[in-house]
């Protein structure tokens with residue numbers, strides 16, 4: 001075990017403060033990563049504030065991790081010391097079940113091991129990327145293309161893959177009409193990636209403040225839900241609606257935006273259950289679906305795709321001393337569009 005510097009939360013009401021976490025001694029297939037950048041995801045706040053149940057404190061969050069390899073175990077073949085690498089929302093899975101073998105580790109039948117607040121196969125509780133170093137099995141470490149600046153890689157590892165995966169799965173591409181609901185950390189990536197895939201993307205946001213940005217990201221149309229004509233105008237329009245909003249929305253309004261056989265995919269994580277109006281589904285043979293991040297192979301594919309097509313997130317860099325303020329701003333929607341923490345001050 002080694003003790004490394006980390007930013008920790010000690011209770012659901014406590015601020016993020018500098019402390020330490022323990023990292024295991026690297027095993028034969030482990031990669032040690034010196035963390036350079038760590039993205040701030042809404043999930044970090046949900047977990048820290050016990051919105052989805054009480055986590056074991058102290059907790060270190062962060063699952064958009066980018067850095068360089070500082071050490072490798074003797075059996076590591078995929079990464080070398082000095083490589084630019086990333087770690088997203090998972091650090092392990094059973095690797096044996098049918099979904100793992102198929103490359104869908106995020107849907108491991110025994111449950112994936114999340115990057116933080118998850119019990120690893122060795123019984124330890126995982127701790128995330130708001131820290132100086134992390135030790136991860138090489139299988140869960142992504143190669144980072146040279147052409148994307150490192151801080152902009154971080155948000156791809158959660159926000160990027162969480163939107164890329166459903167856009168690919170449900171066939172976003174030429175001739176397809178796609179709506180992305182919510183233009184935040186996830187949604188702005190959904191618009192950029194959907195546009196790059198060749199789909200005709202409409203961005204749907206609460207107000208009009210993100211109109212110019214959404215059009216710049218590649219949306220052909222922007223509509224505000226505060227405009228009472230929006231839902232009537234867009235009824236029966238979309239092959240695919242990707243909802244990135246982490247709050248309750250009125251599904252009876254959103255499902256009618258789908259055309260025949262259209263699919264509404266939920267990737268946001270609102271608390272509690274959402275009532276689904278079945279008659280609205282029946283009326284157009286519509287589907288309601290959900291999706292969670294992506295497998296390791298697909299995450300690598302997404303990184304390579306974004307590099308090839310020049311797709312990068314909009315980021316605002318913050319220092320570790322600004323994490324608490326950044327969280328407050330994120331809760332108010334005051335970020336364009338993803339905070340990324342400069343972790344270099346923690347480097348030894």
Ligand SMILES: [Zn+2]
Nearest residue numbers: 041043158159
């Ligand atoms: Zn996330």
Ligand SMILES: [Zn+2]
Nearest residue numbers: 094097100108
């Ligand atoms: Zn599995």
